[in-house]
Amino acid sequence: MAQPRVLVIGGGLAGLAATMRLAELGVGVDLVSLVPVKRSHSVCAQGGINSVNALTRQQGDNEWKHFDDTVYGGDFLQHQPPVKEMADWGPRIIDLMDRLGVPFNRTPEGFRDQRRFGGTLYKRTAFAGATTGQQLLYALDEQVRRYEVEGRVKKWEFWDFLEPVLDASGRCRGAVCQDLVSMKFKAFPADAVILASGGCGLVYGRSTMSMVCTGSAVSRAYQAGAAYGNGEFIQVHPTAIPGADKLRLMSESARGEGGRVWVPRTPQDPRDPRSIPEAERYYFLEERYPKYGNLVPRDIATREIFDICTTDGLSVEKDRLCVYLDLSHLPREMLDRKLGGILEIYEKFQGVDPRVVPMKIFPAVHYSMGGLWVDYERSATGGMEEGSIRNQQTSIPGLYAIGECDYQYHGANRLGANSLLSCIFSGLFVAPSVAGLATASRAGEETPRLFEASLRRQEERHEALLGRRGGQENPYALHQELGNLMTRVATVVRRNEQLAAAYDEVCVMEDRWRRCSLSDTGNWTNQNVVFTKSLGDMFPVAKLILKGALLRDECRGAHYKPAFAMPGIAATDPAGKRREAEAWCDRFEANTRKWLKSTIARHGADGHPQISFEDVDTSLIPPRPRLYGLVGADVIEEVWKERSRGAADDAPAATGAGRAVAAHV
């Protein structure tokens, strides 16, 4: 390996951004993907991508506020330096994508147009029609194609990543992958391997994610020893359209452009929604959250919609839980121009025109905040040190993770339009780290033998699967069972007894998986065996999600356990309110001390996840309570502010770092 060479697994936004930068830095890249990279899941992103911009800046916005919104939205469960770095890079990233030709929507004067997304008060979100993800992905795909023509990138499309290859010291030296057409195996020696394999929605059966979001690549890295962080934090999107094969997303931009969520005040009112008078409609988000209205953060919108249907019994339909998402009051021309693409999806798959009739929607599994644990090096200004080989490195040296498959940027809950940013950012940012490594590291003598052993292991696993006879289990049916179970117990509302029981059930399913038999035993484009393999790799991920959720006895972001919820204030008299607010803040502080920690799972030899907890770097912005819509929020906030002022006076050194950086920005 005279020339430095890096293996990138996955060609979504993250993988393509990394590939582009690496090629530019003169590093050769092998790019492996289950599907042609242009067909990666990132194409599904509709709404947009966040960053501070010239306009919001003049309204008082800045990178620090974007950073603050991100950590506040994420309930402070993310290390702050990487998030700060990402927010700082935001404007440059949008500029770059603009230069690459992304057809962002324009203002009459020819500037990029922006919209507002959940969890912020600023219009930070740049968008390209209703297919922003597709447009961003294509722009990167085009640049990578350019490098491919120049011979700097080699694509391996329709290939499956099977395992990282580690040397005796535990360093990653490459990987073994399989050609999904010829079913042949191949070793890919590399100076570094970057996983950019996206989310794991298929663990939940049906979700808003694409069929390739099996989480298999991440699971394989985890089983090879990589630590997994915050697995239990799974974002359930508030608004999806139910379907037999997929739960199709209705983007948050529908609400960003003025869509209103409501239910009839009369349960299951049989009237045509259009004929229900205003007074008989319950705009529950607007009433309960006057400040953010329909644009409350995702976890809150999801729980409210879920609750109004289950607890309050106000679902629009009886058999199928759903609420109205109404755009019918908005001008058709504006809807077509700004939301055309997503409205077509509704029309296409439901056969109803959402410009005329309110849509029916319900929450669905959407995004995985958790993912492979990755490292970073803090810079002097509180961001990330560019070029450090630690950035985005998993617990396996030489193995990196970026994009949705890392755990780094979104904490307990991701803000809308922040993921595309984190994907491109982590992709660009990892490149110099890995490029430095690529010239520094040299594989040892023993490496060829390692690859042979790894190839043999994978071939044997494959043959064993093909050779299974007389099993009773059908992998597709088993997958549905797993998905139903996970959706039932590990989404919006979580209860310990259910989680514990589900964990045991998943272990039983995993055993049953070993008895799955294949209906295709051939060795040519055998999708049956590929699916069955990836199903087998879903169980370790399901188990770490359940275990993490079970252990975390609190409510944080997307993780909600009613048994540990902190109710608002019941008292009505000022003194009583004050007393309760003090107690509330005490409890919040105690909870922060106990639970403001990332869940770290490691694959145990017995197949069970070994859980430990990692402290979170909150040195830049001290954690504060998320009080959206809580009864008595004002009193609690008052008490909280007094306390934080007091703390700052008492211990100037402790918050000094954060302040210095704040002044810098």
Add this chain to the structure above:
Amino acid sequence: MIQLAEDSNVGGPGAADQGNGHSDTMAGRTIHVRVLRQDGPGGESYWERHAVPYEPNMNVISVLQRIAERARAEDGRQVAPVAWDCSCLEEVCGSCTMLVNGRTRMACSALVDRLLEEHPGEIELRPMSKFPVVRDLKVDRGRLFRALERVEAWVPVDGSYDHGPGPRISPEEQEDAYPLSTCMSCGCCLEACPQYTKIEVVQREGESAEEFERRRTAAYDRGFVGAHAISQAVLFNGHPTGRMIADERLQALTSAGGIQVCGNAQNCVAVCPKHIPLTRSIARAGRAATVWAIKRLFDR
């Protein structure tokens, strides 16, 4: 709790009032599916019949999923699942193109209720005919991506380092470019085009992978580039920076397999699932190519 597969299969979701007239009458019925299968490249193709229980709100993908799950043909024989491509399931990734009831289209947006209205009794699935079959409904569309290289479908930026924002673009220009930029490389336009004929190159014995690839690329490059690539050339020639290599694109469009091959049959625009104005792109490219050819004549 939320949107379980169970809820949505039987009668519940979708069946309510969301515009599928068949659901009540069809419940408990069976959908008959005829699939044109082929075990591998160059092999014989053969028809196979499948029966799948009807569910409301199904699309062709969910039909294929049920076929994979059952792994039995209609006559009860155990058969390998049908191979096919899909990913996004919302008609944006371009994976799942096939011939459904003889029409080239995306399987994920082909709703069973509609298909049965069009053609009661049976759904017929065939692989695209203009691309080499890999297996069953899965074809090799490498040539389609190669065409994007031929026309240099990218903005030739200096690099990815910060140089401030891109050029100012009017809303009109954006609205012009955006539809062209939604091309998902599905290949429907190529399947429908009378001028786009199948090119299948088979690896020779003893030929290395690199040699084979080189020979295949050369063969592709002699063939027609196709409507999608012409439209991409128009997209990038319209972009203020993309335009800087407009001549190179026009050169590609006027060489062998270029725009002159197009017979203007307009089949392409009729089948594009993204409603991309392909004939307008072809007309624009044609005009630009003519002007360019004349200019070159004088420059000599």
